Amino acid sequence: MLHPILSGVSGCLALLYGLAVLSQSRGSMERKIFAAFCISVFVWLFGYALMESAENADMALRFARIGHAGVIFIPTLWMHFTRYVLRARRLVPLYRIYYLIDLVFLSLLFRTNVFIPGMIRHSWGYYPIGSPIMLAEVLLLAIVVVSCWGLFIVECRKARQEGSKEYSKLKYCCISLTAFSFGALDYLPKFGIQFYPIGFLSSAIFLSVVTYAILVHRLMNIRVVIRRGLVYSVLVAITASVYFAFILVAERLLQGVVGYRSLVGSVLAGFAIALGFNPLKDLVQRFIDQMFFHGSQEALAEENGRLRHELTRTERLKAVATLAAGMAHEIKNPLAAIKTFAEYMPDKFADPAYREKYSKIMGQEVEKMNALVHRLLEFARPGAPRLQRVEPAALLKETLEFLQGTLVEKQVQVDLALTSHAAVQGDPGQLKQVFLNLLLNSIDAIDPPGQLMVSTYQENGHVRVTITDTGCGIAKADLPRIFDPFFTRKTGGTGLGLSVVHSIVQEHKGRIDVDSVLGKGTTIQISLPTYGGSNGATAHSDR
Secondary structure, three states: OHHHHHHHHHHHHHHHHHHHHHHOOOOOHHHHHHHHHHHHHHHHHHHHHHHHOOOOHHHHHHHHHHHHHHHHHHHHHHHHHHHHHOOOHHHHHHHHHHHHHHHHHHHHHHHOOOOOOOEEEEOOEEEEOOOHHHHHHHHHHHHHHHHHHHHHHHHHHHHHHHOOOHHHHHHHHHHHHHHHHHHHHHHHHHHOOOOOOOHHHHHHHHHHHHHHHHHHHOHHHOOOOOOHHHHHHHHHHHHHHHHHHHHHHHHHHHHHHHOOOOHHHHHHHHHHHHHHHHHHHHHHHHHHHHHOOOOOHHHHHHHHHHHHHHHHHHHHHHHHHHHHHHHHHHHHHHHHHHHHHHHHHHHHOOOHHHHHHHHHHHHHHHHHHHHHHHHHHHHHOOOOOOOEEEOHHHHHHHHHHHOHHHHHHOOEEEEEEEOOOOOEEEOHHHHHHHHHHHHHHHHHHOOOOEEEEEEEEEEOOEEEEEEEEOOOOOOOOOHHHOOOOOOOOOOOOOOOHHHHHHHHHHHOOOEEEEEEEOOOEEEEEEEEEEHHHOOOOOOOOOO
16 A cells, blocks of 8 residues: 555645645746646546555445546646747647547546546556556657657757756756656556556655756746745654554564564663754755755855845944935035125124134034034944934934935825924934835825824834835735845845835834735834833824
């Protein structure tokens, strides 16, 4: 009964794989066809697993017809998939003819006995008896395999000569097709040749090759974010299961040969399991590190730290550019005052009142510009957070002042309601970057004229900052991914801004929540613990 179990498990894996690819389709025809191909493989393997384990020939025949329905469509679906991967339009009339032939075969399979005339009992279970029509099916399968394999070889050579990135994807498509084609050997026992069916094994190898091609080379343009812990857990669990099964089978064999039945022997077998498993687990971990992550855990942790630092620095410099543009207006007024006094200085230098007024105003204006430059440098300076007592309300007002020109240009009306001026412990530059990124995103999302509501209030030992816009909103399907690095729907966007915002808020032991309705607007709320857990709030409204 081992073969039906292996076929059933392999078929279920193909089904799960097909459903996973189908969930990523989003209009991609090649992914939908590949998913249909995997589902056909499931019908084949699972149907044959039920057939082999059937209690009688009649029941086996019913399951054989169901399983073979999947076999009929497998070659045509692969040809259809090849057409989209290679953009080979010349395959279109061929696979359309094949689909018509498949429908004829399907009708004969379920309505007559000419396709499967009967069943035969092998050592692994019931198996269908071949027929002349099944020979025609084998011939059509051979044509598909040879033609598709030849097309992939030609395109592989062309991509390799051109140095195209598509070479790796095409190479693994070719390898996976080669591995899967060995499943055609399962036709041999149908025509009286004693050959153990290996369709489950060729399917498992095929899925493994395709999985590698997707993870490493983004086959079918499927991008998978690999979570290291999940990969380790799954592979270690599989390794542990195989290892334990091997040890238990070995123990049973040893019991049969030696004839021991003692508790000591079982304890020693358990000790062998424990002793050998840790090296196996370490081997799996090193293999995953090198195969998928291209480095050890320590090296990857260091690299992730550097990338995160560069990510934060990049977004900070982008924000600095925005701040600098906003500061131009602020600096222009002091410079105008200084220029005016300087022009009149030669004529009125002898006037003591003028000199006193000039000295006082010059000092004030220079100090004002110095403070502006100091804030800009403080914001741009990279490094770890420099925590201090800071009021989010004050940072919001300051950031909105910098954005005044942009707000006027975009015809955005700001409704400011700062009902809490409580302080939090944070880095002023980093928190200002958070507010600036969020406000800029809201402004960009608004189709002029629009409205922006910014408010603060205190609740349960936290300062809540809420930013609401009347912009285009975010699709419900995109909400869980907006903080993922490089995810963006904005033309020309990097997809890094909100990721950095999320990281900074977390470093400040805060929380950020987003609620959005497509076409109506977005509300973002940031919650930060108050400084020292004190209230420090004063009822105040600023509109």
